[in-house]
Amino acid sequence: MTSPALASALRRVDAVFGGTTAPAGGCLHCYGAEELALLAVPWAPLGDDLVRQFFHEEPGHFDDHPAVLRRLLPEFLAYVVDGRFSGMGYGPAGLGRVRWQEWPAEQADAIASFLDVWWREALVDPAPVYGVGAVWELCVEIHRSLAPVHDVWAAAPRGGTEDRHLGDWVAYRIDDLLQDDSCVMPWYVDLDGVLLPGLQTWLVEHAVPRLAGHPDPLLARKVALLALGEEERWVAYSELVASAG
Structure with missing residues (x-):
């Protein structure tokens, strides 16, 4: 069931972008003329499959990609919130490819508010429908920034559901993080290699103290190794694993 806060965020998106x-x-190689024609019809439902395809499509497939995204937003976000999106994270999201933050303030604020509410609710939900990792990926990709997402995580109270989600996510990604593998980041978000070091630095500062009670006693210590350079890191990693027996 959609929470009152998320329902309110969706209504705001609908009020701003609906119609x-x-x-x-x-x-016309990828879509039929009748499918593309729906974009020019206010309120015409596109259906789950088409709205998902349009939202993830490469910008050159449309005459006006930003306009297509504005047209899609109410239906696409309602589709996501309903839990019907089985392919979360399978391809680059359209909003990550446009400068939506530079759109009129009412539009940009509606998008940012929805992402904030959706992320906060995923963090406090013991079993979010898509998993926190998938929600994190889409939010970071759309923002093209860690700050709006990680500031919420950093401000969460210690010892709650947010810490459990953080531990699960870090445990899943720690090997990639230690190898400086860019696969940790969402699609096409960190082409200049800036966000991955920022993520690693954030984890050293914020995740290490929050993982103190994690079932894997080595996890927090592995995260701390992210503060080291490559050569020093792997020497310390070998010593850590050896000492653990």
């Missing part, structure tokens, strides 16, 4: 249209022109 918008986009030019019907686009790639």
Whole structure:
């Protein structure tokens, strides 16, 4: 069931973007003319499959990609919140490819508010429908920044559900993080290699103290190794594993 806060965020998105249209022109190799024509019809439902495909499509497939995204937002976000999106994280999200933060303030604020509410509710939910990792990926990708997402995590009270989710996510990703593997980051978000070091630094500062009670007694110590350079890190890692027996 959608919470009152999330329902309110969706209503705001619908109020701001509902009824918008986009030019019907686009790639006729990938879509039929009748499918593209729906973009120019206010309120015409696109259906789960088409709205998902359009939302993740490469920008060059449309005559006006930002307009298409504005047209899609109410239906796409309602689809996500309903838990029907089985392919979360399978491809790059459209909003991560446009400068939506530079859109009119009412539009940008509606998007940012939805992401904030959705992320906060995922963190406090013991079993969010998509998993915290998938929600994290989409939020970071759309923001193209760690700060709006990680500031919420850092401010969460110690010892709660937020820490359990953090521990699960770190345990799943720690090997990739130790290898400086960019696969940790969402699609096409960190092409200049800035966010991954920022993520590692954040984890050293915020995750280490929150993982003190984790079932894996080595996890917090492994995260602390992210503060070291590559050569020093792997020497320390070998010593840590050896000492654990």
